[in-house]
Amino acid sequence: MRKTKLQFKISFSIFLGIVFFFPFKAEAAKLYLAPVEREYYVGNTVIAEVRLDVKDECVNAVKADLSFSKDNLEAVDFSRGNSILSIWVKEPVIEQDLGQISFIGGIPGGFCGVMPGDPGESNLLGRIIFQVRQAISGQGKIGFSDTSEVLLNDGLGTKAELKTSGAAFNILDEIPYQFKDQWADELTQDSILPEPFEIKIYQESLIFEGKYFITFSTTDKQTGLDYYEVAELNLFERIFKIEKWQKGNSPYLLNDQNLRSLIKVKAVDKAGNERMATIMPVFKPKWQDVIWILLFLIGLGIIFRLIKWRK
Amino acid sequence: MKFSNRLIFFIIFVLAATLTAAYFFPVQGSSVTLSAYIASICGNGTQELTEQCDGSDLNGQTCAGLGYDSGALSCGANCAFNASACAAAPAPSGGGGGGGGSGVIYTPPATGVTLQGKAYPNAPLTVLKDGQVAAITKADSFGDFKIQLTTITAGAYTFGIWAEDKDGVKSVTFSFTVTVIAGTVTTISGIFIPPTINLSQQNVSRGEILDIYGQTAPQSSVDVHIYSDEIVKKAEADKNGSWNYSLNTTDLNEGAHTTKAKSDSNGLISTFSQTLSFYIGRGIPGAICQWANLNGDGRVNLVDFSILLYWWGRANDCADQNKNGVVDLADFSVMMYYWTG
Numbered sequence: 109m110r111k112t113k114l115q116f117k118i119s120f121s122i123f124l125g126i127v128f129f130f131p132f133k134a135e136a137a138k139l140y141l142a143p144v145e146r147e148y149y150v151g152n153t154v155i156a157e158v159r160l161d162v163k164d165e166c167v168n169a170v171k172a173d174l175s176f177s178k179d180n181l182e183a184v185d186f187s188r189g190n191s192i193l194s195i196w197v198k199e200p201v202i203e204q205d206l207g208q209i210s211f212i213g214g215i216p217g218g219f220c221g222v223m224p225g226d227p228g229e230s231n232l233l234g235r236i237i238f239q240v241r242q243a244i245s246g247q248g249k250i251g252f253s254d255t256s257e258v259l260l261n262d263g264l265g266t267k268a269e270l271k272t273s274g275a276a277f278n279i280l281d282e283i284p285y286q287f288k289d290q291w292a293d294e295l296t297q298d299s300i301l302p303e304p305f306e307i308k309i310y311q312e313s314l315i316f317e318g319k320y321f322i323t324f325s326t327t328d329k330q331t332g333l334d335y336y337e338v339a340e341l342n343l344f345e346r347i348f349k350i351e352k353w354q355k356g357n358s359p360y361l362l363n364d365q366n367l368r369s370l371i372k373v374k375a376v377d378k379a380g381n382e383r384m385a386t387i388m389p390v391f392k393p394k395w396q397d398v399i400w401i402l403l404f405l406i407g408l409g410i411i412f413r414l415i416k417w418r419k
Numbered sequence: 420m421k422f423s424n425r426l427i428f429f430i431i432f433v434l435a436a437t438l439t440a441a442y443f444f445p446v447q448g449s450s451v452t453l454s455a456y457i458a459s460i461c462g463n464g465t466q467e468l469t470e471q472c473d474g475s476d477l478n479g480q481t482c483a484g485l486g487y488d489s490g491a492l493s494c495g496a497n498c499a500f501n502a503s504a505c506a507a508a509p510a511p512s513g514g515g516g517g518g519g520g521s522g523v524i525y526t527p528p529a530t531g532v533t534l535q536g537k538a539y540p541n542a543p544l545t546v547l548k549d550g551q552v553a554a555i556t557k558a559d560s561f562g563d564f565k566i567q568l569t570t571i572t573a574g575a576y577t578f579g580i581w582a583e584d585k586d587g588v589k590s591v592t593f594s595f596t597v598t599v600i601a602g603t604v605t606t607i608s609g610i611f612i613p614p615t616i617n618l619s620q621q622n623v624s625r626g627e628i629l630d631i632y633g634q635t636a637p638q639s640s641v642d643v644h645i646y647s648d649e650i651v652k653k654a655e656a657d658k659n660g661s662w663n664y665s666l667n668t669t670d671l672n673e674g675a676h677t678t679k680a681k682s683d684s685n686g687l688i689s690t691f692s693q694t695l696s697f698y699i700g701r702g703i704p705g706a707i708c709q710w711a712n713l714n715g716d717g718r719v720n721l722v723d724f725s726i727l728l729y730w731w732g733r734a735n736d737c738a739d740q741n742k743n744g745v746v747d748l749a750d751f752s753v754m755m756y757y758w759t760g
Contacts, residue, residue: 168752168755168756169748169751169752169755171748189574190574190575191575192575192577192596194550194551194577195550195724195755197728197731197748197751212748212751214751214752214754214755215550215577215594215596215755216547216549216550216577216579216592216594216755216758216760217550217577217579217592217593217594217755217756217758218592218594218755218756219577219594219596220594220595220596222596223595223596223597226596226597226598227598227600227605228575228597228598228600229598230575230596230597230598231596232575257748259748259749259751259752260752261752261756262756263693263694263710263753263756263757264741264749264752265740265741265748265749265750265751265752265753266749266752267749299481299483299484300484300572301478301479301480301484303549303572305551308721308722310722310725312714312722312725314713314714314726314730314735314737314738315725315726315729315730316729321725323721323722323724323725324721325550325551325721326551327549329572329573329574329575330574358721358725359721359725359728359729381479382479383478383479384478
């Protein structure tokens, strides 16, 4: 049995006192959706929270494949805000035509369940934002496919026994009142930037044929991270403040393999808040550079001689 | 040579020397093996990594973003936010008698996390926040530590802590997930870093003594588990936290075995250490890219993850940690287990 005693306190010495258990015996992990009401009206926004419960075990990798009734529901967005997944192998992909959503992510060090006394429900993987469309069948369904997997945090890549629980609800035609769009409200209210992060430059023989690449990673605790943009600015672009941004992900293969450009990475959340990180690579001179410097100095010498000769 | 010529020559020389020096030794950035970073320069008008702001560059932050209702945020000389011109909304006036609510300076309570627990005496500790290194500190001479993380926004975080013992062996990361509430300091105590474990040799002849050793909190009792038929042996840590168990391999069958350990310090029980393999009898080949350290730098972080992603769905001896012929979710799981940030 994996047993650790954790005491948990929220400011001002409010003592909750918790005994925290981490047994090693393999039990089921559960992927489920919450909260989903019984009825929605056409035009409603449905926010389906994808959550993970573990019992008596720790897990560290999740592959979630979801399917939904594509005729009744339109998946308009996926929010990674407040997700316990911090490393994403596959960012959430919405395929409306197929009625499918999938993602793969991980928790470094593992997730051993919600701690008793935790003031929040810290088991959220992500939130899918659906728009209820015309009521063709009168019922909306969201569920997990059999290809979903959760892996134990055991250093061996062992699959956890997995249970899943989807959601089904009725869709009604009549709109009885002017409803609020909760997701739109959240986007309006989110003024907090993604978490600070840093860029690192690497060169590894195992990938990108040994070329230079950068790594970066951050999270956003509110509406969630949307995308990254990368800019490599040469001297000219830096002087004239020309910034050409392009979407990219970590690892990002650098265009400027001579490492002369200032590198900027922008993390943008769903509400459009931007957090920027920059790095100026350390210039490592090559023998060709020495020749250029010498030519430059010789040129200066010639100019000086010419000035002297004219006088 | 005339004075004016000398002056021109001197100016050109200084210019050339400066350009040459600037070309070879840029003032920004300093080298860290294969990576590099721009040093924060307070006062250059650009907010950099360790600064909250710099001059007019507030990094997009506003009074509202800091929890105030109105006002203009500015940047202090120390490149930290100056919220003195930010204000909370005037307090609701009771029966019209209030008045004078404008200009009320509101200082929002700090949001932070305090982590307290036990590791090994003077052990270097690395704290991870959502997989990224958030702090590097040291346990005291008794192995106790108290780490305070400030400048944190509200939300759910997975924190991880790992330690390095006196021999440089890393512990397993102890991790937990918790929601941090705005305006509160969340204290988590009772953390007990699992012991480190090491072997005197990986291959032994039957009957030879195999030393299983490591470090934990001083005076702890250590349970050493040996598999495949589970045997549990006891070891006691000394005042430095060092523990050792000399295993007589006479009673074990020839073949592969594993071992791991956990500690008990006055009733506080740790999670298990890493699992190590040893072999009695014929030798076994050394593992390739052991413990998901794909680039061999002793750390498991975003670089190793990049390598894993690069080979995702393909065969690669190094990234394929479970040797099933393809780099997949199981290999990613192994990497998450050994993650050091």
